[in-house]
Amino acid sequence: MYTKRHYSLLMTFKWSKKPFYYGLIYSGLITLIFELTKWEFTLPWEPISVIGIAxxxxxxxxxxxxxDRTWEARKIWGAIVNDSRKFATAVLTMLQTDDGTDLWEIKKKLIYRHLAWIIALRYALRIPKSWEHKYGPPNLVFVPHYADILNNGLDKELSEYLSKEELDSYRNKSNLPSQLLKKQSEEIEALFKKSLISDYKHVWLHQIIGLLYDNQGMSERIKNFPLPRQYASVALWMNYVFCALIPLGLLDIFTQSNELWIWMTIPFSGLIIWIFFLMEKIGDYSENPFEGNYNDVPISSITRAIEIDLRQMINDEQIPKPYPVENGFLM
Amino acid sequence: MYTKRHYSLLMTFKWSKKPFYYGLIYSGLITLIFELTKWEFTLPWEPISVIGIAxxxxxxxxxxxxxDRTWEARKIWGAIVNDSRKFATAVLTMLQTDDGTDLWEIKKKLIYRHLAWIIALRYALRIPKSWEHKYGPPNLVFVPHYADILNNGLDKELSEYLSKEELDSYRNKSNLPSQLLKKQSEEIEALFKKSLISDYKHVWLHQIIGLLYDNQGMSERIKNFPLPRQYASVALWMNYVFCALIPLGLLDIFTQSNELWIWMTIPFSGLIIWIFFLMEKIGDYSENPFEGNYNDVPISSITRAIEIDLRQMINDEQIPKPYPVENGFLM
Amino acid sequence: MYTKRHYSLLMTFKWSKKPFYYGLIYSGLITLIFELTKWEFTLPWEPISVIGIAxxxxxxxxxxxxxDRTWEARKIWGAIVNDSRKFATAVLTMLQTDDGTDLWEIKKKLIYRHLAWIIALRYALRIPKSWEHKYGPPNLVFVPHYADILNNGLDKELSEYLSKEELDSYRNKSNLPSQLLKKQSEEIEALFKKSLISDYKHVWLHQIIGLLYDNQGMSERIKNFPLPRQYASVALWMNYVFCALIPLGLLDIFTQSNELWIWMTIPFSGLIIWIFFLMEKIGDYSENPFEGNYNDVPISSITRAIEIDLRQMINDEQIPKPYPVENGFLM
Amino acid sequence: MYTKRHYSLLMTFKWSKKPFYYGLIYSGLITLIFELTKWEFTLPWEPISVIGIAxxxxxxxxxxxxxDRTWEARKIWGAIVNDSRKFATAVLTMLQTDDGTDLWEIKKKLIYRHLAWIIALRYALRIPKSWEHKYGPPNLVFVPHYADILNNGLDKELSEYLSKEELDSYRNKSNLPSQLLKKQSEEIEALFKKSLISDYKHVWLHQIIGLLYDNQGMSERIKNFPLPRQYASVALWMNYVFCALIPLGLLDIFTQSNELWIWMTIPFSGLIIWIFFLMEKIGDYSENPFEGNYNDVPISSITRAIEIDLRQMINDEQIPKPYPVENGFLM
Amino acid sequence: MYTKRHYSLLMTFKWSKKPFYYGLIYSGLITLIFELTKWEFTLPWEPISVIGIAxxxxxxxxxxxxxDRTWEARKIWGAIVNDSRKFATAVLTMLQTDDGTDLWEIKKKLIYRHLAWIIALRYALRIPKSWEHKYGPPNLVFVPHYADILNNGLDKELSEYLSKEELDSYRNKSNLPSQLLKKQSEEIEALFKKSLISDYKHVWLHQIIGLLYDNQGMSERIKNFPLPRQYASVALWMNYVFCALIPLGLLDIFTQSNELWIWMTIPFSGLIIWIFFLMEKIGDYSENPFEGNYNDVPISSITRAIEIDLRQMINDEQIPKPYPVENGFLM
Incomplete structure (x- = not known):
């Protein structure tokens, strides 16, 4: 996520300049052939403009x-924030003991495992998919801190919140976050069996875990189901066809007019082609909100904010710092 | 569902080439008649372009x-994933027994029947409808593994999770998934009668089954109610009328201009007709997300993922493998 | 609801031919007057095309x-399917008796009254409204079976599920479905008083009845509140104004060109007018999903499917047959 | 709400004729000046048409x-219908007494206060706001019955359902409906204290009251937050600018053509201006669904329908009649 | 939020005049160079109009x-209104004591802390973000009363509802509203431990606090996640490119026509540029509904309305006055 008011025009152009240059070369060739051969291969502009509108x-x-995909992804992670607070508050205020035993360790462990779940989920969401733009740490030059953390790997982050034994017990499981929530349910069942929680409150905690399952599953749905490729592909190929027609149509206009200079076809074609490919590219780079790219929903930063909030709730020490904005980007 | 970044241009064209060829033939005929007879049957382009925009x-x-239909279908199957995890976790952590009897078999049976429900639902959703594109195993050349499984039939898959007796008891029922959920409710009632579950938890389990009924019913709604055929038909016929007018309009432009070569009408008409039919066809092939076709929501693969997740939760052996991507397609 | 892949072009044209013929006559008159009088009353096309786009x-x-109205209506009736299954399952598995009394009759009566509620609601939704297209049995020539049932009246259908005494007790009530749900609540209260159901399950059943009230009220909302008439009217009159301008604009184009034949104004006007009125008419005939017309949400067929499903759940005999598709239409 | 199929063309025109007449005068002046002075102040049409499309x-x-605002308003009032039925059914079937005391008066009082809440809410929603079209009883010539009731004032209607003492106790409160719901909660608390309702059912009734708070608050949100005025204003001023340019552009077209009669600029400008202002006005008159105007959501009629339904549930006498349709309008 | 019917044309123009003036200067320069040099650098209008439509x-x-962002923000704050009423009513009617102890102070304290939560949340939402338009008290000339309150700071407002000790205890916490809700949960736990509230009602209160967490988190989501900057930036730069082309295209039209006066290029370019930048600016100034600007969702006024409503519920004295409308603006 970019946090400044606007990407500068230069930045925007640098990012999307390829179609402009190819457009210049292509329309240059067309114009040259036209000038040299005087073949009548130009096309009328009016039908091209109907294609352009389509x-x-x-x-x-x-x-x-x-x-919509990006915004839904952000909503889901907003819900993770809310449901984390609900879960922590429930754990902190709903366990009860008649004889005044200290339940602090139990509470802390539940909240720590919850933080481990968020980290594991965040990590799973950023594993590359075959339809995504692949970006590894070496490419992420604008966010070196984020690239560093990525290089450290998941286990290092999890080890802050889970014991090594527990971590090892999940090794062979295909879906770590899902197994972590199952573990939470088992821990809560244990509390119920020890009569530290009433029948009704047991169900309420289970319902909150149900919300977490929902959040996880909804994130996975956006991750695992791309914008249907038939739509993405047709948009791309229609755009190519339209752009291929542009210099043919412009040539026709320029040759019909006495006032206009025919070589203006080249920069003008380049410009129109650039604008249409820019529109295409913006959609293309926003459709996978968890691909670990600059336009991602900032789930690393949200995770950190939850860590801070929940650890302050249990008066933890050594609260980690908020995630830094690097060169205007927040990951 | 296609999993690569883009369908190639060639693949896209091959799939949609018919309107292009028919467009060439049709506009070829029109141009020929015009050239031979010099009748004044051409039409001005401006009004045609208004029709084109409409x-x-x-x-x-x-x-x-x-x-929207595809995306809603995916959301529903995402909810099936989430609610399956909720159901399994509830079954695993909410039954109680004072005397320590082993409830493992009961739990496993409930989870197995749940997996049978998903498989039966998936199967029911792929039975062809009169408004769908019909594809049988022989047509599904790009996904041979999927076609194989389809050929094996439902009973083979169900037999892994249900006893033969139980399977037979559903023979005369018109809606198998619905009867399976009713059976789950009866099994849970039996647990309640044996005091293995409290009054309140009985209701909570019933509410989760209510969620499953919702998911099933919502899937059936999308399956049984097509995009209203009046909309689909008018889109198609309007497109035909527009495409029929294109060469008549182009001819008029080409004849009015001194610069343009009249025979360009033919390829240019073909191109515009192709683009508009391509747009039509993309919608047409995405409107039924459960028709067993390449652009389907990949419910076979989702089913398998749930099987793996839940069977790992109960530490089952011989976990099945994830569904394979075949030639870029995931079913 | 139409169940074939497409309405044929002929069927579509037959249904919407009036504007085409009137368009021919109107533009014929305009062209004739123009030719005879040579008055300069034609109009330039460019501004007309802006109106056309608007x-x-x-x-x-x-x-x-x-x-959206049709789709929401279908969603509501999908929810009726789901909530009916929930209700039936709850009635079947949540009543309890310590001494083993047979509650079968009580359960069956509750489920039968539930089916009566659906039938009464369906009937109420198809009573004509002042803004709807009115269709009585004599007009419904393509669906004779449906017209027959309509002629039989509500009481005949209800008598299968309600006793004559109960049916008579509702005679003076203005909203029959609403009173039926109230009756269900009273019956459940009676079960509670007889200790056949726990306090908590009493509330859960009441909550399911709340869902049914929601479904009923949402159906009534779509029935009783049309697409705001100001929007529908303006769309219609704008369309008339645009179509009235078409031949005036076409004449101007045809007279300016040497190549074009002025009498082509007439069929071309007819065609454009037809297309725009076809678009208008499709919206017009889809906006009231419960008007008892061919494009309705098929609530008769959905009702029947619920009857079959629930009666199979209680192992009823003489299960009715599914609703037939007649000439491609499902009501 | 208008209940006939369409506003007639005459009615539509009468309601929106002002921009047409002003358009005639304005373009008449422009044409006259152009003819008299022959100044070259006309403008090319092509750029104007881009503005027109924008x-x-x-x-x-x-x-x-x-x-969307109108439809959401109708949805909220549909939910008020549903939640009223739920509330009434809950009150009627969930109170319990061991010794057979007659609770009829208590139940009736709760339902009567509920009806008072709806009436008070309806009244509050129709108090004029600074951004609304203000309509008092003298203007409402087509709905004399509604105007009469409006003249009678709120107290007269409330006195049917609330005692004078209770009514007086709310005099100084700024939000009457909100205080009425609080009163309901207190009455239900009193029932709980008298053991007429269980702990769990107490909460369930409170949850239904929570739904009513939601409905009230959502209605107030639409009432108190207009379509943001910056959007409404820009739409208006853009429309003015576009309409001001129309005759300048038409003049240019008419003067360039030999075939066209320049004075046609005047009626044609008038027509285009009328159509665009008609579109603007339709939105403008539909954006406040509770302003007490002809296009309102018919909350008076819905209120009355709830009164009838609930009073029939308690077998009340002297049920009021449904709200009349007056000259096609339902308020 | 502006509360009058429309921003006047003058006000609108004043606010957005810059692009108009720059447009005049730019197109003036272009026209001058063209006139002086007679270089053929003009461009045909048709392709520019396709860009314009895009x-x-x-x-x-x-x-x-x-x-949508503004409207969602308003919905969330509408939900805060509703859930505040629910919370207050629950606190007032669900605590119970057998021996008649006066719980008034406890209830009042809970409601006061709730009001503190709203104030703290409102304050947090208006802290400037790097992508927002920054407005401090000195700029807010039209709403002096609001600027005054802003100058006083948060502590002054909170001190009315929280004791100094409690306020100090939150000093080091990064998210004050979140910690306030946690405090509420702890207070309710204390009530439960003192048996002033039943197990089930404890959960119900916790669920209402869950709703408040949701409302807070959803507000924070809109605050912390801007309209993705890539979309905003591309809209801006595309607009610049289009506007840069306008005079080049107009010049071409004006020079081709004999009737038109070439210097009209300048005011006409200015006008079109102004209209497109006005559209851009309206979106730009509505996308952050909590930036403390004139078009904000009026959360100060909503907060005050909740204060009045809840304090009237507890018959508080010295109820504050509603927030004033200043120069048509409500903050």
């Missing part, structure tokens, strides 16, 4: 869907 | 609705 | 809203 | 948002 | 998303 619709639809 | 709106609406 | 937006908005 | 988008967005 | 789509999308 393509703009389609790109608009794609951008809209990408935005 | 058609683009309509196709956009259709694509949008198809996308 | 009208296309407006019709798109109307179609979209109609679709 | 304005059409913007008005479409505004209409869409207004529609 | 830009209009994009700005429409941005406006739409901004509106």
């Amino acid at each position: 393509v703009a619709f389609y790109l608009g639809f794609k951008n809209n869907s990408s935005y | 058609v683009a709106f309509y196709l956009g609406f259709k694509n949008n609705s198809s996308y | 009208v296309a937006f407006y019709l798109g908005f109307k179609n979209n809203s109609s679709y | 304005v059409a988008f913007y008005l479409g967005f505004k209409n869409n948002s207004s529609y | 830009v209009a789509f994009y700005l429409g999308f941005k406006n739409n998303s901004s509106y």
Whole structure:
């Protein structure tokens, strides 16, 4: 996530310049052939503009869907924040003991395992998928701190909240976050068996864990189900066809007019091609909100904020610092 | 579901080439007749472009609705994942016995029947409907493994999780998944009668089964209620009318201009007709997310993932493998 | 609901041919007057095309809203399916008796009254409203079986599930389905008083009845509140104004061009007028999903499916058959 | 709410004729000046049409948002219907007494106060706001019955359901409906203290009252928060600018063509201006669904329907009649 | 939030005049160079209009998303109103004591802390973010009363509802509202331990606090996650490119026509540029509903309304006055 008011025009252009240059070369070639051969291969602009409007619709639809995916992803992680607070508060205020035994260690362990669940989920969500833009630590030059943490691996982060034995017990499981929540349910069952929690409150805690299952599953759904590739592909190929027609249509206009200079076809084609590919690219780079890229939903930072909030609730020491904004990016 | 970044241009074209070829033939005929007879049957392009924009709106609406159906279907199956985990966790941690009897078999049976429910539902959702594109195993050349499983039939898959007697008892029922959930309710009632579960937890389990009924019913709703055929039909016929007008309009433009070569009408018509039918076809092939086709929501693969997750929860042996991606497709 | 892949082009045209013929007559008159008088009353096309695009937006908005109404109606009836299964399962597995009394009759009566509620609701939803297209049995020529049932009246259908005495007791009530649900609540209260159900399960059953009240009220909302007539009316009149301008604009184009034949104004006007009125009509005939028309949400068929499902749950005899598809239509 | 199929064209035009007449005068002046002075102040049409399409988008967005506000308002009042039935059924079937005391008076009083709450809420929602179209009884000529009731004032209606003492006790409170729900909660607390209701059912009744708080608050939200005025204003001023440009652009077209009669600029400008202001006005008059105007959500009629339904549930006498449709309008 | 019917045209223009003036200067320069040099650098208008339509789509999308953010923010604060009433009513009617001890002080303290939570949340939401328009008290010239209160700071407002000791105990916590809700949970736990509240009601109160956590978290989500900057930036830069092309395209039209006066390029360019930047700016100034600006969701006023409502419920004295509308603005 970018946190400044705007990407600068230069930054935007640098990021998307390829179609501009290819557009210049392509329309340059077309214009040159036209000038040299005087073949009548130009096309009228009016039908091309209908295609252009249809393509703009389609790109608009794609951008809209990408935005919805990003926004839904953010909503889910907002819900993780809320449900984490609910879970922590419930653990802190609903256990009871008649003889005044100190339950502090039990409470802390439950909250620590909850933080481990968030970290494990965040980690699972950023494992690359075949339809995503792949970015590894070496590419992430603008966010060196984030790349460092990525290099350290999951186990190092988890070891702060889970014992080595427990961590080892999950080694062969395919879905670590799911098994962690199952473990939480078993721990709560143990509390119930020791009569530290009433029948009704047992169910209420189970319901909160149900909310966490929902949040996890919804995140996995966005991760595992891309914007259907048939839509993404057609948007791309329609855009290519439209852009291929642009210089043919512009040439026709320029040759019909006495006032206009035919070589203007080249920069003008480049510009239009750039704008349409820019629209395409923005959607393309926003459709996978967990791909570990600069436009991601900042789940590392959200995770950290939950860690701070919950550890302050239990008056923990050595609270970690908020995640830093690096070069305007928050991961 | 396709899992690569993009369908290649060739693949896209191969899949949708028919309208292109018919467009070439049709506009070829029109141009020929025009050249031979010099009849004044061409039409001005401006009004055609208004129709084109209206058609683009309509196709956009259709694509949008198809996308929403697919996405809703995926959401429902995401909820099935979440509610399955909730159900399994509840079964595993909420039964109680004072005298330490081993309830393991009871728990395992409930979870196995739950997996049978998912498989039966998946199977029911892929029975062909009169408005769907029908694809049988012989057509599914790109996903041979999936076609194999389809050929084996439902009973073989169910027999892994249900006893033969139980399976036979459902023979005359019209809605197998619905009867399986009713059976689960009866089993839970039996646990309650044996005092293995409290009054309140009995209701909570019943509420989870209510969620499963919701998921099943919502899947059936998308399966049984197509995109209203009046919308789909009008989109198609409007597209035909627009495409029929294209060469008549292009001819008029080409004849009015001195610069343009009239025979360009033919490839240019073909191209525009192809683009508009491509847009139509994308919507058409995405509107039924459970038709057993390549663009389906991958419910076979989701089912398998739930099987793995739940069977790992009960430390089952011989966990099945994840569903394979075949030629880029995941079913 | 139409169940085939597409309405045929002929069927579509037959259903919407009026605007085409009127369009021909109107533009024929305009062209004739123009040719005879040579008055300069034609209009430039460019501004007309801006109106056309605005009208296309407006019709798109109307179609979209109609679709949303239909889809929401289907969702509500999908929820009725789910909540019916929940209700039946709860009734079957939550009553308890210590001394083994047979509660079968009580359970069956509750489920039968539930089916009566669905039938009464379905019937109430199809009573004509002042803003709907009115269709009586004589008009419904394509669905004779449905028309027959409609002729039989509500009482005949209800008598299968309710005793004559009970049916008579509702005679003076204005909202029969609402009173039936109240009766269910009273019966459940009686069970509670007889200690056949616990305090907590009493509330859970009441909550399910609350869901049924929601479903009923949401259906009534769509029935009683049309697409706001100001929107529907403006869409219609804007369309009329646009279509009235079409031949005036086409004449101007045809007269300016040397290549074009002025009498083509007539069929071309007819075609454009037809397309725009077709778009208008599709929205118009989809906005009331319970008007008892061919494009309705098939609530008769859904009702029947619930009857079959629930009666199989109680192992009833003489299960009714599914509702037939007649000439491609399912009611 | 209008209940006939369509507002007639005449009615629509009468309601929106002002922009048409002003458009005629304005474009008449422009044309006259142009003819007299021959100044070259006309403008090319093509850029104006781009503005026109942008304005059409913007008005479409505004209409869409207004529609959503109306539809959400109707949904909320649909929920009030459903939750009222739930509340009444709960009150009627969940109180219990061991010694057979007659609780009829208590139940009736609770239901009567509930009806008072709806009436008070309806009244509060129709108090004029600074951004609404203000309509008092003298303006409401088409709905004289509604105007009469409005003149009678709130107290007269409330006195049917509340004692004078209770009514007086709320005099100084700023939010009457909110205090009425608080009173209901206190009455239910009193029942609990008298052991007429169990602990769990006490909470369930409180939860239903929570739903009523939600409905009230959501209605107040739509009432108190208009469509953001910056959007409404920009739509209006953009429309003015576009309409001001129309005759300047038309003049240019008419003067360039030999075939066209320049004075046609005047009626044609008037027509286009009328259509765009009609679109603007439809949104404007639909954005406040509780302003006491003809296009309101019919909350008076819905209130009355709830009164009838609930009073029939308690077998009340002298049930009031449904609210009348007056000249096609239902308030 | 602006509360009058419309921003006046003058006010709108004043607020957005910069692009108009820059547009005049820019197009003036272009026209001058063209006139002086007669270089053929003009561009055909048709392709520019396709860009213009694409830009209009994009700005429409941005406006739409901004509106959705504002409306969602208002919904969340509407939910805060509702849940505050629920919480207060629950606190007032669900505590119980057998021996008639007066619980008034406990109830009042809980409600006062709740009001402190709302105030602290409101304050936290208005701390400036790096992507927002920053407005401090000196800039807020139209709302002096609001600026005054802002100057007083949070502690002064909180001191009315919290003791100094309690306030101090939160000094080192990073999220004050979150810690306040945790404190409420602890206070309710204390009530439970003193048997002033039943097990089940304890959970119900905890669930209401869960709703408050949700409301807080959803507000924070909108605050902390801007409209993704890549979308906002591309909309801006596309708009710049389009506006840069406008005079080049207009010049071409004006020079081709004999009727038109070339210097009209300047005011006409200015006008179109102004309209497109106005659309851009409206979205830009509506996308952050909590930035402390004139178009904010009026959370100060909503907070005050809750204070009044809840303090009237406990018959408090010295009820504060509603928040004033200043120059048409409500904060």
